[in-house]
Amino acid sequence: MTRMTPAQYDHLCNLVRPFLTKRSLRKPISVNERVAVTLLFLAHGDSARSKAWAFRIGKSTIYKILYETCDAIWQVLHAQYLPKPSQETWEKVIYEFWKKWNFPNCIGALDGKHITIQAPPNSNSLNYNYKGFFSFILMAISDANYKFIWIDVGDYGSNSDGGVWGNSNLGQSLKSGTGDIPPPKLLPGTTTLLPCTLVGDEAFPLKSYVMRPYPRKSLISDSHRIFNYRLSRARRIIENAFGILVSRWRILNENNGIVIPGQWRNEELGSHITRIGQVGSNRAAYTASAQRDTLREYFMTNIGAVDWQFDHALRGYNINIPS
Missing domain, CATH: 1.10.10 (Arc Repressor Mutant, subunit A)
Structure with a gap:
């Protein structure tokens, strides 16, 4: 450090x-x-x-x-x-996510966390979240190098189910199509155009600009498991970024300032910072679902696949590696 x-x-x-x-x-x-x-x-x-x-x-x-x-x-x-991200910023993030984490057209990893606080005076239940403590929400996007490039902070902890991301300025601009992100790009090595997208976990709704994993009940083939592994590998950058934040600024933890080397890599974020709950609908729009399917199929081609993905994603399953 x-x-x-x-x-x-x-x-x-x-x-x-x-x-x-x-x-x-x-x-x-x-x-x-x-x-x-x-x-x-x-x-x-x-x-x-x-x-x-x-x-x-x-x-x-x-x-x-x-x-x-x-x-x-x-x-x-x-x-x-933390300047407002420009197209030049997004382009650099896209390049580094592909080179370092093998996820194409990715403009960042998105996640939100509850930050534990004492109950503010006269706040009633506004900051009381579904986990049973008082908090506000930190929403953030990380680039491929564990660096925050956008944050939204201060939403009430009770809003964990109410579209914290969707109500943020960036979420609103991407929804309306006014966000200054690059236009659709070719998947590397192909002639297929796909929108640029953030990567998030199951807490976020599937959109053309936010890719989330397939639900567990939908993991019906090796390709679905491969996609979830590849997305998770890219998404964990924001988890690690939060972990680095906690290890640097111990006010976010209750470990009395004791820093355990490498602890941030294990996603143990301490008692003051906790994952948020569901922030959007599970119903995916058809276009976003088709976009995810296209990425899933791309990861199974000779161009889009990486050798080690089968060992990591299919451990414990009967592996059917395409020729």
Whole structure:
């Protein structure tokens, strides 16, 4: 895990200084100290009380510092690190998903997670989710390198069954056809045009722009199992991205800051971050279903298949490898 260098820390402090500089008759807490408190709190995952003791600052002041500094960091960094994806961004993601994870026309891996929170005042049941705890929802898309390229954060935890993805700005734009994604592309090595698509799990409805696996009851052939394996292999990038996020910022976990090497690869996301439930209908449109079938058939051809897919996807089944 890489660590922030002194130069990077100083650079961040200078960026947020205009937002955090205070004017007071008393000597204010410095910007550098505010940033240090916030980063240590987020990275260690301990309590505001412990930071109050460590920095000799009142607990109520610590809470105010955390809120203001996080907001300032978002203001100065989000345009650089989470800009609105352009067609150039999508094109690069498509190229890398095919080269690294063998999934064509893929513009990213999509998933959502519940982030555990304390019950907000007067929120009633808005943040109370079906798993029995209070949360808000983080929806995100990752590129092929475990990097978030789009997020939507803050939806009520109680909306886990209510189309969190579909109600997001990107979800709405893709649904209306106004999303700035590349036009349909040829499947590599063929003359078949297919739309560019995200990959997601069973929680998402099947759309031309969101591919999900076949239901388990529909796994009637080797090709269906191969498709699910190939899609899962690409989709797990977002699972690992969330895992890396948790291992870096322990505030999202309750393991007292203990980092287990490689733990993020096992999809154990900790007690503060949990998979969301169903967010859309299971009824697939005919065109999206046909698109999925085309991909399934492509993965069984000499051009679209990879040698190891049969060993991985069909382990425990009678293998029928096409000639």
